[in-house]
Amino acid sequence: MKAIERYLPMVESTIRNLGLTDETLDRPASYALDGGKRLRPGLLLLAADACGGDWQALGRAAAAVECIHAYSLVHDDLPAMDNDDLRHGKPTVHRAFGEATAILTGDGLLTLAFELLAEPVPGLLPAWQLAAVVEVAQGAGFGLGMVGGQAMDLEGAHDVERWLKVAAAKTGHPLGAAAAAGAWLAGRGEVVPALRLYGQELGIAFQIKDDLLDVQGTEAAMGKRLRKDAEKARPNFVAIAGEAAAAAALQVHSAKALAALAGVDMNRERLTLLVEELSSRTH
Amino acid sequence: MKAIERYLPMVESTIRNLGLTDETLDRPASYALDGGKRLRPGLLLLAADACGGDWQALGRAAAAVECIHAYSLVHDDLPAMDNDDLRHGKPTVHRAFGEATAILTGDGLLTLAFELLAEPVPGLLPAWQLAAVVEVAQGAGFGLGMVGGQAMDLEGAHDVERWLKVAAAKTGHPLGAAAAAGAWLAGRGEVVPALRLYGQELGIAFQIKDDLLDVQGTEAAMGKRLRKDAEKARPNFVAIAGEAAAAAALQVHSAKALAALAGVDMNRERLTLLVEELSSRTH
Structure with a gap:
């Protein structure tokens, strides 16, 4: 996505150079971190940049939110959870390395995230970093x-209201936290509420779009099996609300994301573009 | 244990009042936090107290290290890991609430720990708290x-050297981090290395004693099934090194813990007592 492509080379090189030294978990952790849209770290850096912060000092903080995303996928894919075999077009971590290793790899990535967020960074006030740790946690x-x-989500059987609540928690709040962390780390506490809300609404829109793509998309473009939602009786928003209502909800939450930024003193150009790109993406 | 009993009422009341509001995971999380020696939070507070810090301001930081301990037990007990049915004399979390809930409960407790360590505390410098977050992570x-x-540990087949390396990582470093975090949060960075080493050696001694008790103890006193190590082909230090060598190693690591504190400006009374109590405990 063009809105975050400026930040991705730094994200990729930071992730490649995390310096994992675990003799057993180095490979599965790197494997778990390989691939994906890098939406969360891109959003953290975009938010910091839009606030006028020194985003180039925040590579490891951005990697932290990707570690949390990666851990969540590793644990979600476990047999006791979604029992998925494929992720980013490759076998899931537990299929490639075994279930115990997958549990520990997820635990280690989550722990590493907080180390990365809290380590000293020249130019950052410790109080900003602490606020980012709380936000991300x-x-x-x-x-x-x-x-x-x-x-x-495990409890299943969703109506529209409950589906939106689950999407807000699973995707909205982590994206809201990534955007808010970017503002904290730029030392712009006063714009945190606006960016947090922007990220939350963006996340809900993202999840609605995911469900639309699950119904409409092609497997080759998505890099994963489609109509999994139906197969697994997982609540898909389109199945619950219908395609027209889903398309309308996508517009509503995209508009709410943009509205959250109205009147806020920052560069909104890329933040606006990101909303447009996510709602019109084809994979 | 007398060395930490001063701190335990605050630890228990803080844990009981964490204010978990998760409709699904509140019960399993509270269940996972119920019981145990409270060694890690007790050690954090004892270290802060010994350094002259305001330990009574650190209840939630202490609860954080107990959350990490509790999460590690929940995940270790899972079928893909140690596959244990009993913990603190009760069914393990996955036996009581199901495997998916146990995975999520552990993930949530680990995440909560970092929120608790990073939240603002009057009288604490943010830089001290950040250092404690890094230390604990x-x-x-x-x-x-x-x-x-x-x-x-998953790789099994241990000799004495490898057993000690695993014990240092699994138990020594978390206890070293708890003690060091207490020093950081007391604003006493200069004594962190001594307390970190003290906690690491204490942890190794603790683990040796655990293995001695697994061979010598009684099930009623321990509140869990014994000789599990033999049943599960888990490497027990006594089985690897012999009982006399294990008893000698217990003394060596206890002495190293005490030696780490020599010449350091702090109140060593309870820290010394803790080493004695752990090496002579009967459960």
Whole structure:
């Protein structure tokens, strides 16, 4: 996506050079971090950049939110969870390395994320970093965070309202936390609420689009098996609400993301483009 | 244990009042946090107290290291890992609540730990808290941290040297991080290396004692099934090194823990007592 492509070379090289030294888990952790859109680290850096922050100092903080995303996929794919065999067109971590290794790899990536967010960075105030740690932990944790959303999702049987609540927790809050962390790390606490809300709405729109693509897309373009939602009786928004309502909801949440930024003192160009790109993507 | 009993009422009440609001995971998380010696939070507070810090301000930081300990037990007990049915005399979390819930509960507890360590505390410098976050993350993470130790342990087939390396990673480094975090949070960076080493050696001694008790203890006193090590072909230090060598190693690592504190400006009374109590405990 053009909105975040400026940041991706740094994201990729930071992830490649994390300096993992675990004799057993180095390979599965690198494998888990390989591939994907890099939406979360891209959004963190885009938010910091839009706020006028020194985004080039934030490579490891950006890698941290990707570590959390990667851990969540590794654990979600486990047999006791979604039991998926394929991710980014490759065998899932537990299929490639075994289930115990997959559990530990996820645990280690989640732990590493907080080390990366908290390590000293010249030019950053420790208080900003602490605020980013809390923000990211809340976005990923119990209750209205990602783990809480996963737990709600396990209970299944969703209506529209519940589907939106799960999407907000699983995807909205982690993306909101990534955008808010970018603002904290740029030292712009006063724009955090706007960027947090932007990210949350962007995340819900992203998840609606995912479900539309699951119904409409082609397997080759997506790099994963489609209509999995139907196969696994996983609640797909299109199946619950219908395609027209899903398309309308995509527009509503995209508009809410943009509205969150209205009147806020920052460069909104790439943030606006990202909303447009995510809602019109084909994979 | 008398060395930490001063701190335990605050630890228990903090854990009971964490304010978990996750509709699905509140019960399993509270269940996972129920019981145990509270050695890690007790050690964090003891270290802060011994350094002259305001330990009574650190209840939630102490609860954080207990959350990490609790998460590690929940994940270790999973069928793909140690496949244990009993913990603290009760069914393990996955036996009581199911495997998916156990995975998510562990993930959530680990995430919550970092939120608790990073939230603002009056009187603490953000830089101290950040240092504590890094310390705890390293003690719990890949490589020489707890997750790295678990991964080494999965590979099995240990000799004495390897057993000690695994014990240092799985138990030594998390305890070293708890003690070091207490020093950081007391604003005493200059004594961190001594307390970190103290905790690491204490942890190795603790693990040797555990293996001695597994061979010598009684099930009623331990609240769990014994000789599990033999049943599961898990490497027990006594089986590898012999009982006399294990008893000698217990003394050596206990002495190293005490030696780490020599000449350091702090109140060593309870830290010394803790070493004695752990090496002479009967359960």
